Amino acid sequence: MRPPPDNVAVLAAVATFLAKELRVEDPAQAFRVKVAAHLLGGVARGLKVGEALDEQAMGLLAMLLNEDAPEGPLAAEDRARRLHDQQARLSARVLAGDVPPDDETLLQGLRALLASELALSNPRFDLDDQVGEP
């Protein structure tokens, strides 16, 4: 096995270098460097905690679908397939009117689902209920 650093540490270090150290004169290029750092940061977080967040999302979706969570951990491909399938079934159910769209459990569950996605894509996203109010 290769000695450390592992993939997560390398990606995080490159993302930090791009975001905090690299100085680029051209504003358009500088913006693209920021975008690159943001993307790499997202990939690093996915490698580190993506599996755990997928498990959490599958649990939340199972709860909202009123079905049992899968037994035991799934392989990455099976997780992706199951999440895809759960999201499609819940969407269809909501659009068919089986669950009222302002049902508190539904809204809370969906917001928790999005919060776990945002923990990967944008951990600085402000989840506060009062954002932009009044």
Added chain:
Amino acid sequence: MIAANAPDPTLRARALAYLQAALGPDTQLTRLEPLGGGACQEIWRVEVRLADGAERALVIRGDPAVALPGSLGRREEHEVINAAVAAGAPTPAARWLTEGLLRPGAWAYTMALLPGVTLGAKVTRDAALAGAREKAPTQLAEALTAIHTVTPDRVTLPLPVPKDPVAASLDALRESMERLPCARPAQAAGLAWLLKNRPPPGEITLVHGDFRTGNLLFEPEGLTGVLDWEFAHWGSPLEDLGWLCVRDWRFGALDRAVGGLCRRAPFVEAYTAASGRAVSAQELTFWEVYGNLRWAAGAILQGQRVLVGPERDLELLAIPWRAAEMEYEALRLIARQAQTPTSAP
């Protein structure tokens, strides 16, 4: 002087002939270079010297090779812009519509290049623009009011007139959601909520369709231009108000819901004062939820698009991840409305 990334000589010769036909035979073309702009536009920055020595900075906008779904071509956009200009909207007039200038079959027009800033982070946070932000509630309201005076019974435009503008917008949203590579339950819940809480059809006016920070040009003195009309359509005027409040246009100024420029109350008050339209909190929430969902679906679809050029790939890759942010905001607004006692039927 011609920049290093100057176009082929054929285009230069065509552009010169086009500009001379418009501005006089002694017009000289002193600059012609691509302008970084929307991914769905072909934009050229042009400078000319007129016969009397006066210099003019212009922009030529042309049909792109691949247009975004639901976006207007330059030919239609040209008519829409000039109708808005005639109604008093602060936007540069579209001139000298032509076909085949940039590519065979592609339409293009020219407008004045206005000074000012559109960049979200500057517009919302630059100290030099604090005065402009102070005037924002009134100036945004007045610009929208002017746009919304254009109505299909008074102006003929090459745009379909919907029977029910609310239903037409919801249909467009549903169509976007059906094209997503994977279903998004938050969007489904949002659409179901919109269908359940839809307002009556109401009036039909010109809707800019992308009236937001990033497409608005500011100088320290205030708003100087409304740009990017490619999503203009006949619809509910309040759609423009909700879109301006979509969370993504706040660029870090989260407490200023209206495009990172001001809070909702003074803006809505100014819009009502200017337009005579009363806007209830429920109606604004409806169109805000709609706007956030429209951009959530649109962000995912942008990432799906055939990429138009290597220099934009990276940005397009990053956009779909933002969908969850707008979905979260839509659900936050829905939960909030559900808790508001006045929202009871």
